Amino acid sequence: MAQAETIRFEIQRYKRPVDVFENDLVARLPGLLITQFQVPIIEHPDGIGGMLALRFDFTEEWYSVIAFLNNDKSPAGHYRITAQSPLREERNLCKTSDLVLGMEVRPNSNYIITGEEEFCAAVEEGWMRVYAAANAREALRKLSAMLDEGRLPQEVMDAVCG
Amino acid sequence: MPKILVVDDEPDVVKLVEFRMQKEGFEVLTAGDGRTGLGILETEKPDLIILDIMMPLMDGMEVLRQIRAHRASARVPVIMLTAKTASVTVDEARQLWVSDYVMKPFDPEKLVAKVKKALKLPA
Numbered sequence: 001m002a003q004a005e006t007i008r009f010e011i012q013r014y015k016r017p018v019d020v021f022e023n024d025l026v027a028r029l030p031g032l033l034i035t036q037f038q039v040p041i042i043e044h045p046d047g048i049g050g051m052l053a054l055r056f057d058f059t060e061e062w063y064s065v066i067a068f069l070n071n072d073k074s075p076a077g078h079y080r081i082t083a084q085s086p087l088r089e090e091r092n093l094c095k096t097s098d099l100v101l102g103m104e105v106r107p108n109s110n111y112i113i114t115g116e117e118e119f120c121a122a123v124e125e126g127w128m129r130v131y132a133a134a135n136a137r138e139a140l141r142k143l144s145a146m147l148d149e150g151r152l153p154q155e156v157m158d159a160v161c162g
Numbered sequence: 163m164p165k166i167l168v169v170d171d172e173p174d175v176v177k178l179v180e181f182r183m184q185k186e187g188f189e190v191l192t193a194g195d196g197r198t199g200l201g202i203l204e205t206e207k208p209d210l211i212i213l214d215i216m217m218p219l220m221d222g223m224e225v226l227r228q229i230r231a232h233r234a235s236a237r238v239p240v241i242m243l244t245a246k247t248a249s250v251t252v253d254e255a256r257q258l259w260v261s262d263y264v265m266k267p268f269d270p271e272k273l274v275a276k277v278k279k280a281l282k283l284p285a
Binding site: 086 | 202233
């Protein structure tokens with residue numbers, strides 16, 4: 001059986017060490033990289049632990065989306081959106097910077113914004129560029145407008161819902 | 163190995179500068195517009211930036227303002243690569259600590275010399 005191509009991620013995080021991990025490549029599309037990984041149970045005892053997840057990283061957008069899947073690979077309705085700098089990929093190494101703000105979307109389509117206080121601190125302390133902060137805010141504004149209409153980015157819908 | 167970020171909307175210029183800088187042993191990052199260039203600065207810390215002034219989406223002066231607005235890149239040497247000679251632009255760029263200018267069309271050897279000077283490397 002052919003082994004899946006792996007993609008290495010290096011994500012810079014505010015007040016945390018650089019996060020390094022590897023996911024399996026699902027698809028490399030123009031402007032979009034889709035990878036998958038198994039959610040560690042020990043880190044997520046809240047129902048999503050052990051699930052398969054699809055990660056969508058965009059090269060021209062300031063966010064990523066993680067879609068969690070049930071055992072039969074149907075969408076669990078749980079999504080995690082993170083503001084981040086546009087993905088840079090070089091020879092299967094992907095780099096981005098986590099811009100702290102995020103959204104947790106529940107199966108009932110409700111969502112909460114996460115990271116507000118830490119985001120403000122990151123900007124005030126000069127860790128985050130004002131330019132990046134503005135793009136992070138704009139990304140979440142755009143996505144919350146989509147969610148209010150019951151949508152997600154089309155690429156995510158296409159991949160998750162078939 | 164010093165790392166250089168080249169931001170220019172003309173692909174041929176980017177390729178030429180990339181080739182010439184790599185020949186000098188520099189690591190080169192490239193961006194075809196200012197937004198992409200600023201996105202790269204979220205994950206990379208170049209030792210020098212070569213920046214075109216006239217670009218679509220976000221012009222070089224605005225990119226330069228954003229570069230200088232953040233402490234991580236406030237003092238990175240910037241060489242402006244431009245056909246624009248308006249004195250108001252030159253004055254504004256000077257206030258934003260531009261290390262040097264190269265006028266288009268440019269001589270790659272002169273650009274290399276200015277890069278080495280800005281990086282305080284032997285000619």
